[in-house]
Amino acid sequence: MSEPHPLDASDLEPVHPDRLKVSDQVAIQIIEMNKWYGQFHVLRDINLTVNRGERIVIAGPSGSGKSTLIRCVNRLEEHQKGKIIVDGTELTSDLKNIDKIRSEVGMVFQHFNLFPHLTILENCTLAPIWVRKVPKKEAEETAMHFLRKVKIPEQANKYPGQLSGGQQQRVAIARSLCMKPRIMLFDEPTSALDPEMIKEVLDTMIELAEEGMTMLCVTHEMGFAQAVANRVIFMDQGQIVEQNEPREFFNNPRNERTKLFLSQILGH
Amino acid sequence: MANQAMPFSRSEMLPPEPPPGSAVGVVGWLRANLFSSIGNSILTILALALIWLVLSHVWPWLAHAVWNADSYAQCRQIIADTWGPDAGGACLAVIRERWKQFMFGFYPIEAYWRPTLAFILMFVALAPILFSALPRKMLWFSLIFPGLAYWLLWGGSIFVPIVIYAGFAAGWLGFHLGARASAAFVAPLLAAVFALVWWFFIASPLINLLPDIGLMPVQSKQFGGFMLSVTIGVTGIAFSLPLGVLLALGRRSDLVFVKAICVGFIEFIRGVPLIALLLVASFLLNIFMPPGTNFDIILRVIIMVTLFSAAYMAEVIRGGLAALPRGQYEGADALGLNFWQATRLVIMPQALKISIPGIVNTFIGLFKDTTLVAIIGLLDPIGLITSIRANAAWNGMVWELYGFVAVLFFVCCFGMSKYSQYLERKLRTDHR
Numbered sequence: 001m002s003e004p005h006p007l008d009a010s011d012l013e014p015v016h017p018d019r020l021k022v023s024d025q026v027a028i029q030i031i032e033m034n035k036w037y038g039q040f041h042v043l044r045d046i047n048l049t050v051n052r053g054e055r056i057v058i059a060g061p062s063g064s065g066k067s068t069l070i071r072c073v074n075r076l077e078e079h080q081k082g083k084i085i086v087d088g089t090e091l092t093s094d095l096k097n098i099d100k101i102r103s104e105v106g107m108v109f110q111h112f113n114l115f116p117h118l119t120i121l122e123n124c125t126l127a128p129i130w131v132r133k134v135p136k137k138e139a140e141e142t143a144m145h146f147l148r149k150v151k152i153p154e155q156a157n158k159y160p161g162q163l164s165g166g167q168q169q170r171v172a173i174a175r176s177l178c179m180k181p182r183i184m185l186f187d188e189p190t191s192a193l194d195p196e197m198i199k200e201v202l203d204t205m206i207e208l209a210e211e212g213m214t215m216l217c218v219t220h221e222m223g224f225a226q227a228v229a230n231r232v233i234f235m236d237q238g239q240i241v242e243q244n245e246p247r248e249f250f251n252n253p254r255n256e257r258t259k260l261f262l263s264q265i266l267g268h
Numbered sequence: 269m270a271n272q273a274m275p276f277s278r279s280e281m282l283p284p285e286p287p288p289g290s291a292v293g294v295v296g297w298l299r300a301n302l303f304s305s306i307g308n309s310i311l312t313i314l315a316l317a318l319i320w321l322v323l324s325h326v327w328p329w330l331a332h333a334v335w336n337a338d339s340y341a342q343c344r345q346i347i348a349d350t351w352g353p354d355a356g357g358a359c360l361a362v363i364r365e366r367w368k369q370f371m372f373g374f375y376p377i378e379a380y381w382r383p384t385l386a387f388i389l390m391f392v393a394l395a396p397i398l399f400s401a402l403p404r405k406m407l408w409f410s411l412i413f414p415g416l417a418y419w420l421l422w423g424g425s426i427f428v429p430i431v432i433y434a435g436f437a438a439g440w441l442g443f444h445l446g447a448r449a450s451a452a453f454v455a456p457l458l459a460a461v462f463a464l465v466w467w468f469f470i471a472s473p474l475i476n477l478l479p480d481i482g483l484m485p486v487q488s489k490q491f492g493g494f495m496l497s498v499t500i501g502v503t504g505i506a507f508s509l510p511l512g513v514l515l516a517l518g519r520r521s522d523l524v525f526v527k528a529i530c531v532g533f534i535e536f537i538r539g540v541p542l543i544a545l546l547l548v549a550s551f552l553l554n555i556f557m558p559p560g561t562n563f564d565i566i567l568r569v570i571i572m573v574t575l576f577s578a579a580y581m582a583e584v585i586r587g588g589l590a591a592l593p594r595g596q597y598e599g600a601d602a603l604g605l606n607f608w609q610a611t612r613l614v615i616m617p618q619a620l621k622i623s624i625p626g627i628v629n630t631f632i633g634l635f636k637d638t639t640l641v642a643i644i645g646l647l648d649p650i651g652l653i654t655s656i657r658a659n660a661a662w663n664g665m666v667w668e669l670y671g672f673v674a675v676l677f678f679v680c681c682f683g684m685s686k687y688s689q690y691l692e693r694k695l696r697t698d699h700r
Contacts, residue, residue, distance in 0.1 A: 076598050083551070104605030113599030116699055117617050126613060127603035179603060261552040 003036045024051040025082075026085075027183055028073060033070060033082030042068050043079070044238045048259075055215040057225040057246075060235035061261060062069060066218045067245070070185045073216065074105045103131050106176030110188040112168045120147070120171050121156040124178045132179065139178070146174040151205050164199025167192035168202050177208075184208065184215040222266060228252060235256045332357025335364055339661035351592060362662050363672050366652070370672070372414055373492015373647045379423075379484065383495045385475065386420040390415060390502065414506070421491075421499065423483035431471050431478075439463030453523060455608070488566040492647035494676060500566065500678075501635040501650075504573040508634065509627065511574065513620075514579025517611065519586055530582070537579035542637055545572040550644035577634040584630055588623035621695045629690035632681045639677075649673040 009097055016128060028050040035043040042065050050056055058066045060140040071077040073090050075098045084091045086101045100178070114123050124143035145152045150170035152163075153182040169189055176184060186205065190198045202224050209215060209228040219225070224233050225246055234242040234257075243256045250266075253259045302312045332351050337343040343359030351357065372380060393413035396406035415429030443463030446455035455652070491499065518530030537545075549568040556561055592615060600610035620627070642651035653669045656662050662669075662685075 074602055076601060098607050099604050102602055105602075109595060109599065109602075111593075111595050113593075113595035113602075115596065115599065115614050115618075117695070119622065127605060130609050130613065131604045161697060205386040223539070 015194050017092075025051070027052045027087065028216070029053070029083070029085040030073075031042045031083040032221075033079050033084060035065075035072065035077065035081075042238050045083070047058070048233070048240065050216060052211045052214055055209050055213075055228050056217070056229050056231045056233060057214065057229040058099050058218045058233045059220065059222070059225065059233060059261070060241075064235040065095070065238040066235045067187050070187055070218055071186060071218050073183075074107055076107075086143060093165075093197065099131070103127070103179055104182050106179060106181035106184045108169070108176055108184070108186045108189045110191050112160070112165075112172045112192075114168055114172055116160050118159050119159055120152075120163070121209070123160065123171060124175045127175075128178050143174070145179050146177045147171070149176045149177070149182060149207075164197060165193045166200045169193065169197075169201045173201075173204055183216070184221065186215065188218050188220070190219065190221055214234045219263065223249070234261065236261075277427050296530065300319055312427065325664070329356050334358070335360050335361045337361035337690070338365075340663065340665050342382055344372060358668050359665065360668055362656065362665060362668055362674075366656055369652055369656075370649055371696040372495050373652070374490045375485075375492070375495065376486060378492065382420045382423070382486075386417045387495075387498065390498075398691075402431060414503075415587070419482065421486070422488070423485040424473065425480045427475055427478040431475050432467065435466040435471060438466040453526070468596075472688050474666035488564050491566060493622050493652060494649055496566070496641070496646060496648045496668045497635070497638045497677075500570055500573055500638045500641065503570050504577055504634050504638070507570075507574045508577035508581050508630070511578035512585055512630075513616065515578060515582035516585035516589060519582060520589060534579045534582050537576055538583070542576050543640055543643060546640060548572070565644075565646070569644070573634060573637065577630055578639075579635070580630045581627065584623050584626035586664075587626065588621075591622050593657045615641070621692075624688050624692050624695075626682055632684055635680060635684070636677060639673075647674065 021168040026049055028048070030046050030048040033043060033046040034041070046069060058069065060066045061191075068077055072079050075085060078093075079091075080216075087104055089101055090099055091101060093156065116119075117125070118126065121140060121143055124147065125136065128139040128142065132139075144153055147156055148202065150173055152167055152170055152174075153180055155163055155171070157165060160171065163171065173189075189205070190201050193201060196245065198221070202221060205215070205217070206228055207223070217224075217229075229246045231243055232246050233240055233253070234249070234253075237259050242249070242258045244252075244254075249258075250262065253262055286529060300559055311386060330354055332347055334346050334357060336344060337359065338361075340359055340362070343357075343361055347357040358684070368377075368380075372383060375383060390413065392406075393410040395508045396402045396404065397410055406657045415433055419426060419429050439459040439462050443455045443459035446458035449455070479482075515534060518526045519534065521527045521530070546569060549572040550565065553563060553568055596618065597610065600614040605613065623692050639648055639650045641648050642654065647655070650673065653673065656669060
């Protein structure tokens with residue numbers, strides 16, 4: 001098999017297998033879920049169970065519905081058929097439920113989506129103060145804790161526009177963590193970054209994985225998938241085509257579509 | 269290093285150097301901005317000639333100004349005696365004589381202190397809104413100020429503004445009761461119902477019960493001059509912004525009914541001239557009111573001006589909302605902020621910042637449009653000019669009167685414009 005590109009699994013800090021424990025508690029359950037954009041059938045009969053502590057990487061060609069799938073998990077997109085149960089709560093049109101689930105589920109976007117009119121610190125304390133009703137001082141302490149964790153405490157009083165892409169994405173991760181989420185969703189977190197900055201973001205994500213965070217990542221970083229994922233899911237045309245543990249997935253892909261995809265992204 | 273194609277590796281990095289002398293300093297600035305090309309140089313010289321032409325006429329006119337005279341004829345006599353028969357000059361004596369009228373209209377002289385005090389307090393109330401460095405506690409005064417100013421200007425019982433303010437408290441109560449419901453629109457709806465019920469059914473009997481302690485009442489028809497312009501303008505500005513924000517949000521709402529009302533309102537108001545609305549306020553509203561109700565004319569005008577500007581404001585703010593990337597909404601949603609929190613904390617601060625030039629444009633337009641009330645017989649500065657010119661002593665004057673009013677308005681509007689530029693600079697957080 002050819003080497004993964006652009007980031008090799010051996011570039012990243014190795015993770016000891018014992019530290020990546022998965023419990024048998026269910027974090028997310030998706031049952032027979034379907035979604036349409038107008039007439040277009042984007043997601044077809046999705047069935048997926050994510051256990052607590054599990055790290056799942058979702059791969060697939062663009063337009064395969066992988067981003068839409070994880071955006072359904074915190075209701076940024078609405079599904080029309082089937083069930084999504086997050087942390088024991090089913091997603092319906094009840095706004096209270098949606099806000100509750102969103103505050104338990106962190107999300108990191110491709111384009112960071114930091115709030116440019118607020119400082120880094122204010123970005124991190126906004127939701128804890130207004131949604132969790134945490135006192136300002138305590139929220140700031142928590143924010144500084146997580147900013148230290150993503151290694152940019154010294155930027156706390158700057159504005160997002162003054163930071164590099166990689167730093168902004170690490171702030172976005174810290175901002176999500178400040179809500180003490182039980183599940184983290186990553187929607188192509190490194191796709192908008194310069195190659196030099198991809199590693200610093202992936203390192204942060206790996207650290208998170210080591211602490212047992214339940215993670216659902218849409219990414220093209222196959223090195224990352226090999227280093228931390230328990231399971232890799234391959235999607236095409238709105239369907240889950242193949243899922244397997246990473247070693248098998250990369251070394252022995254079964255579906256023709258998967259083989260073609262892997263040969264295209266790894267084959268040079 | 270004989271061969272250009274040799275492998276090359278820099279041993280030390282180049283230090284930064286200052287730019288060459290021709291690009292900096294006064295000479296550099298002149299060259300870059302006034303004489304960068306032949307065409308540019310010609311334009312510079314033409315512009316200087318034009319400025320000279322204007323100044324050479326305006327300056328002597330101002331320099332020959334007469335401040336002490338009883339009539340236009342006397343002014344002209346004094347100028348002819350002093351500067352020769354052909355000299356022109358400004359007869360500013362009319363401004364001196366009618367100064368109080370220009371400022372206060374026919375407001376009772378013994379109560380001049382009331383609008384003056386309200387005017388000064390207005391700046392105290394505006395300060396914390398305009399400058400965020402000031403202590404936030406001052407905003408409480410800004411909240412009290414509208415009621416206080418109303419009481420100072422119109423006089424009457426002190427309990428009138430207090431009871432009206434209590435309506436907001438009722439609305440707040442409604443909002444908090446509604447906030448527990450899961451649908452986002454319940455809270456504002458309950459707030460509106462609570463407040464309206466208070467104002468329409470409870471306020472009036474309550475005021476009649478309370479003792480009549482306060483200032484001498486002043487009729488709206490005694491209002492006039494610059495004071496009238498500022499009263500209508502500032503009130504219109506203060507209410508058109510929040511109303512415009514609500515209309516803009518309503519127009520983007522998913523709730524079909526709310527959206528239809530907002531779109532209908534905005535398109536109707538934008539399609540009708542302000543003069544028509546003012547004439548409706550002046551003549552037609554009284555026909556529809558039950559007989560005996562005395563709906564104050566200035567209040568009617570303020571409502572019309574506010575609604576008019578709010579429609580424009582809504583479109584300006586909608587532009588700001590449309591300019592925000594979808595990611596900002598999603599970022600706020602994904603953190604679990606509800607609709608009102610996301611709007612207030614994330615969306616509106618950014619949308620309003622983008623819209624500052626348009627918002628201030630609308631403010632300035634509104635303030636200048638207050639002169640249209642002259643058409644329905646209110647004595648704003650323009651209305652006063654008509655009556656001054658009808659006076660035999662000042663018959664035939666044009667430049668001094670209209671010029672004075674123009675300068676008054678220019679100072680205010682230029683001030684707003686300057687403030688908006690300051691605000692834009694201050695809020696620029698993206699590319700520093």
